[in-house]
Amino acid sequence: MGKINIGIIGLGAVGERLLKQFTAHPETNVTAVSDVNVARLEEMKRDLPEASTYTDYRELLQDKLVDLVYVAVPPKFHHPIVVDVLKAGKHVLCEKPLANSLEEAKEMLELAETAGVVHAINFPLPYSNPVEVLEEKIRGGYIGNLKRVELTMQFPTWPREWQQNPWIAGREQGGFVREITPHYIQLMHQLFGAVKNIHTYIEYPENEAQCETGIIARMELENGVPILVDGLSGIGKKEEINFRMYGDKGVLSLLNWSVLTGSNLLEQENVEIERENARTGLIDELVKAISGERAKLVTFKEGFAVQEVLEKLLELK
Numbered sequence: 001m002g003k004i005n006i007g008i009i010g011l012g013a014v015g016e017r018l019l020k021q022f023t024a025h026p027e028t029n030v031t032a033v034s035d036v037n038v039a040r041l042e043e044m045k046r047d048l049p050e051a052s053t054y055t056d057y058r059e060l061l062q063d064k065l066v067d068l069v070y071v072a073v074p075p076k077f078h079h080p081i082v083v084d085v086l087k088a089g090k091h092v093l094c095e096k097p098l099a100n101s102l103e104e105a106k107e108m109l110e111l112a113e114t115a116g117v118v119h120a121i122n123f124p125l126p127y128s129n130p131v132e133v134l135e136e137k138i139r140g141g142y143i144g145n146l147k148r149v150e151l152t153m154q155f156p157t158w159p160r161e162w163q164q165n166p167w168i169a170g171r172e173q174g175g176f177v178r179e180i181t182p183h184y185i186q187l188m189h190q191l192f193g194a195v196k197n198i199h200t201y202i203e204y205p206e207n208e209a210q211c212e213t214g215i216i217a218r219m220e221l222e223n224g225v226p227i228l229v230d231g232l233s234g235i236g237k238k239e240e241i242n243f244r245m246y247g248d249k250g251v252l253s254l255l256n257w258s259v260l261t262g263s264n265l266l267e268q269e270n271v272e273i274e275r276e277n278a279r280t281g282l283i284d285e286l287v288k289a290i291s292g293e294r295a296k297l298v299t300f301k302e303g304f305a306v307q308e309v310l311e312k313l314l315e316l317k
């Protein structure tokens, strides 16, 4: 099989990040890009002179060269664009969260399951080295019986400096609950299974157009183990996202996406756990799936399951 041709819709901060990864990968070629922002499209064209450029994504979907479409537009456009990608019969990689509502996510899942194409969501954590080690430690009994899971998200300002765009501070599709928690809901599902009994307290500013400034939520795993979600923006400290798992024998913590530390009854000190050899990445797995091999992808099925939890977390009580 020759290289897989990638079309990218949405060339913002995140679209550009993956564009670089697809370009660097030996088995993929970025052959087409689309953005409604013409200046952005021109900028990308300089780095990819061979690629076709489209301001209307529907033209990219007509491009017979394109095998897989990566959709990296703001969340409320995932649904209409992904539906069109699926109807065009192309493989699809969608940014997280899958959609901007549960109804949209359901329709996308149903369509994806009947379209006969590869469908996946860009959740980077399952491919990361620290998460591989974290999973091994949990399965190997490092923390013993799980007693509690805790996710804390703290931001001096929201939005963060690197992600300034027109939607990220808005209630309709932005906010740190929509942006950050999907990654950790997926991780909870991967490590511990389904999440239920979601009770949430969300702090919203008076201005109804603006996103939340705080969340305190309690959920449970199927076996009743409590999960606490505690998020706050506008506080006088450096950004910190910490995912902690407390067990009767030890504790593991994944700090700021990539720093895994642990302490257990044998090792009293907090030890940083590192390992070199990386798991195969998302693009390797996409290539495998498109070639008909078994692959480890986070599909729309899991995207829908994450959306179910996400929408409950955001419900005003």
Ligand SMILES: NC(=O)c1ccc[n+]([C@@H]2O[C@H](COP(=O)([O-])OP(=O)(O)OC[C@H]3O[C@@H](n4cnc5c(N)ncnc54)[C@H](O)[C@@H]3O)[C@@H](O)[C@H]2O)c1
Binding pocket: 009, 010, 011, 012, 013, 014, 015, 034, 035, 036, 037, 040, 055, 057, 072, 073, 074, 075, 077, 095, 096, 097, 122, 123, 124, 163, 165, 166, 179
């Ligand atoms: N996987 C991750 O780790 C991760 C991290 C951050 C953000 N995200 C997600 O990635 C997505 C994009 O985020 P971002 O920060 O890059 O946003 P952004 O606003 O910087 O970029 C979005 C781009 O899409 C373009 N666009 C909008 N509508 C379009 C259309 N109809 N056709 C073509 N282009 C269109 C915009 O012009 C813009 O260039 C969001 O869903 C976000 O939640 C994922």
